[in-house]
Amino acid sequence: MDRAKPVLRSHAGGVSTNAPTTARDLPPAHVTIRGLTKRFGDACVYDDFGLDIPRGQLISVFGPNGCGKSTLINMIAGLIPADAGEILFEGKPLHAIKFGYVFQNYREALFPWLRSIDNIEYPLKLMKLSKGERRTRTERLVTNLGVKIDLHRYPYELSGGQQQLVSIMRALVVEPEILFLDEPFSALDYEMTLFMRDQLQRLFVETGTTTVLVSHDLEEAVYLADRILLLSRRPARIADYVRYDAARLRTDATLSEPNFVHVKAHCLEVFLREVHKV
Secondary structure, three states: OOOOOOOOOOOOOOOOOOOOOOOOOOOOOEEEEEEEEEEEOOOEEEEEEEEEOOOOOOEEEOOOOOOHHHHHHHOOOOOOOOOEEEEEEEEEHHOOOOOOEOOOHHHHHHHOOOOOOHHHHHHHHHHHHHHHHHHHHHHHHHHHOOOOOOOOOOOOHHHEEEHHHHHHHHHHHHOOOEEEEEEEOOOOOOOHHHHHHHHHHHHHHHHOOOEEEEEEOOOOOOEEEHEEEOOOOOOEEEEEEEEEOOOEEEEEEHHOOHHHHHHHHHHHHHHHOOOOOO
């Protein structure tokens, strides 16, 4: 297959845009969504929506403002209920798996009265692991990731990027089957955003965890992803599900490579088409 062209998904040729993606080149589905419906008052955000999320890939979610990007991952993660439909994790319900969630507001997500290392260990405490087991698992994660932060500091003593890295490690320490990130870099300056993109890539390569990232930045959505899920205006449907298979680790040089430029341009075209629809 020509790497210079994105693989366009299932929406040409009259195929329903609410149909789940079942292209032959998709790896086995880790998350299967069928018939998903969600309303907030009179606003229909999803109506009979379907999607397959492949195992071991990083999927970015991008679309018009208010289309339901965060709502989608919040429903998958069980943070808000769906009105109808089914979400299964390799055939299992949510309560049968472990997942991690990284919120965009890292300052509010961490407990300010706990040291950073205790913040990371907190989910393990809820799992009723012993203090020794909690510390062993945390230290192993820190070592594997090569993190150089002084984790005995309190969150307010760390930079914004360091705080968000602590949040990500707290999500990873439970060894999740799937990791959700809701615009995790939106409150960071550009320098720290670039640093955190690199950190997230390293985490993903190290763990191989299925990851779903909501982003409001198209460059970021393409740069980090194996596949970009492009949503329409609500009720959200799959406008496209685009493959981007550049090797990792990606660098600033990636941003000027023909394949990246081509995929980003295609995603922008789809996005603008959806934004301008009446």
